[in-house]
Amino acid sequence: MRNLCVIPARMGSSRFPGKPLEKLLGLELVLHVYMRCVSTASLDHTVIATCDAEIRDACENHGANVVMTRDDHPGAVDRTAEAVTLVGDDLADDGLVLMVQGDEVLVAPDMIDPVVAAFSNTDAPVVNLASPILDPTMQDDTNVVKVARALDDRALFFSRAPIPSRARTPISDMLQQTGVIGFSKTFLSIFLKLERTPLEIIEGIDMLRTLEHGYAIKIVTSGRPTIGVDTPEELQAAEVILRSDPLTNEYLRP
Numbered sequence: 001m002r003n004l005c006v007i008p009a010r011m012g013s014s015r016f017p018g019k020p021l022e023k024l025l026g027l028e029l030v031l032h033v034y035m036r037c038v039s040t041a042s043l044d045h046t047v048i049a050t051c052d053a054e055i056r057d058a059c060e061n062h063g064a065n066v067v068m069t070r071d072d073h074p075g076a077v078d079r080t081a082e083a084v085t086l087v088g089d090d091l092a093d094d095g096l097v098l099m100v101q102g103d104e105v106l107v108a109p110d111m112i113d114p115v116v117a118a119f120s121n122t123d124a125p126v127v128n129l130a131s132p133i134l135d136p137t138m139q140d141d142t143n144v145v146k147v148a149r150a151l152d153d154r155a156l157f158f159s160r161a162p163i164p165s166r167a168r169t170p171i172s173d174m175l176q177q178t179g180v181i182g183f184s185k186t187f188l189s190i191f192l193k194l195e196r197t198p199l200e201i202i203e204g205i206d207m208l209r210t211l212e213h214g215y216a217i218k219i220v221t222s223g224r225p226t227i228g229v230d231t232p233e234e235l236q237a238a239e240v241i242l243r244s245d246p247l248t249n250e251y252l253r254p
Contacts (some may be wrong), residue, residue, distance in 0.1 A: 001090040004036050005046040008069075008079040009055055009102030015143070015230045018103025020055050022229075024239040025252060027062075028051045029229060030055060030102045032242065034064050035241035035251040037100055042116040049083035049101070055125050075206060076101060076179070081188050105230040105238045108247055111222045115182050118228040124154065125187035128207065129180035131222040138176070139166075143230055145205055147179040147219060155217040158205045175219070178226050181207070187215070188221060 009020040009030045016022075020030040027035075030048060037046045048059050051071035067086050073079040080099045084091070091097070096119045100107055111129055120126045130147050138144045142160040150156050154165045157163060158177055166172050183191065197212035211216055226237045242248045 001044045001088075001095065002092075002098035003042075003044050003098060003119075004084065004088050004091050005040075005098045005100060005112075006080040006083045006084070007033055007037065007046065007048045007074040007100050007102050009050050009052075010079075011052045011054060013103075013230075014025055014233070016235075017228060019235070020050075020052075021058055022232075022235055023243055024105065024235065024253075025248065027252065028058055029105055029191065029235070031062055031064060032105050032248075033100060033102055033107060034059065036105075036107050036109070036247060037112065039247060040252065041110045043098065045087070047083060047087055049079050051079075053091045066206060073170040077181075077188075077206060078192060081180070084185060084188065088185065091185050093184070095185050096133045096182050097185055097188050098180070099183045101228060104179045104226060104228075106226045106241060107180060108245075111180065111226070114169075114220050114222075115180060118218055118220045119182045119184075122218045124171075125162055125184045126148070126207070126210055126215065126217040126218055127182040128155065128217050129178045129222060129226075130175040130219050131178055131224065131226040133174040133176050134225055137175055139172075147175050149175070149219045153209060153219050153221075154206070155219050157211070158208055160186060164223055176226070177205075177207070178230050180226075201221075221225045 021028045058067045069206040071081045139162045144161045148156045148163045200208040
């Protein structure tokens with residue numbers, strides 16, 4: 001196995017409790033994410049990692065691969081790491097663990113494939129998908145994590161504030177960090193042993209721990225926006241987009 005895709009999901013979201021099982025077009029949110037990942041030819045194996053029996057039952061009823069994890073993980077990366085210990089025996093130490101957050105409902109093969117390809121062509125231990133921010137109101141939304149990158153596409157900084165600054169230019173192109181993050185299997189274990197860092201704590205962004213400890217993150221950009229569903233309003237907006245998406249029609253087809 002060259003790579004493993006893990007979709008962490010739990011019912012106890014602080015901003016939108018129960019959202020993995022909220023339905024869009026009749027299918028649960030987390031299952032949309034799963035179906036879009038298993039439609040990606042570059043992924044060898046995809047599994048949903050959860051601590052909730054409700055999620056397990058709903059997903060297994062649709063034939064999805066599910067692994068049960070502990071219920072005391074502080075974050076999605078920790079849950080992903082446990083899933084790797086449970087199902088990743090065939091994955092080489094330098095193999096790719098692709099974490100796709102269970103609310104990244106618009107993720108698609110043409111977003112995932114470049115992340116997989118970039119992982120094979122970089123010495124950075126982490127590859128993170130970013131998408132353009134087209135809605136100006138999202139630039140000031142602290143729920144939206146922005147990323148600034150260097151000329152070689154390595155991440156310079158993540159922030160909940162608008163970056164780069166608009167102090168000198170009225171309009172600035174901004175990129176949103178998405179919940180599609182690839183780790184080498186070895187680095188995923190290293191990451192969990194790293195001490196939390198000052199900027200990580202201030203911003204509430206765990207990938208800053210990687211940068212602050214001196215490890216590189218390669219940024220891969222999507223040509224279109226994504227939605228990580230954190231509110232009922234975002235759920236409705238995502239449903240509108242999914243309705244006209246050809247990929248949705250393929251996996252919802254009876």
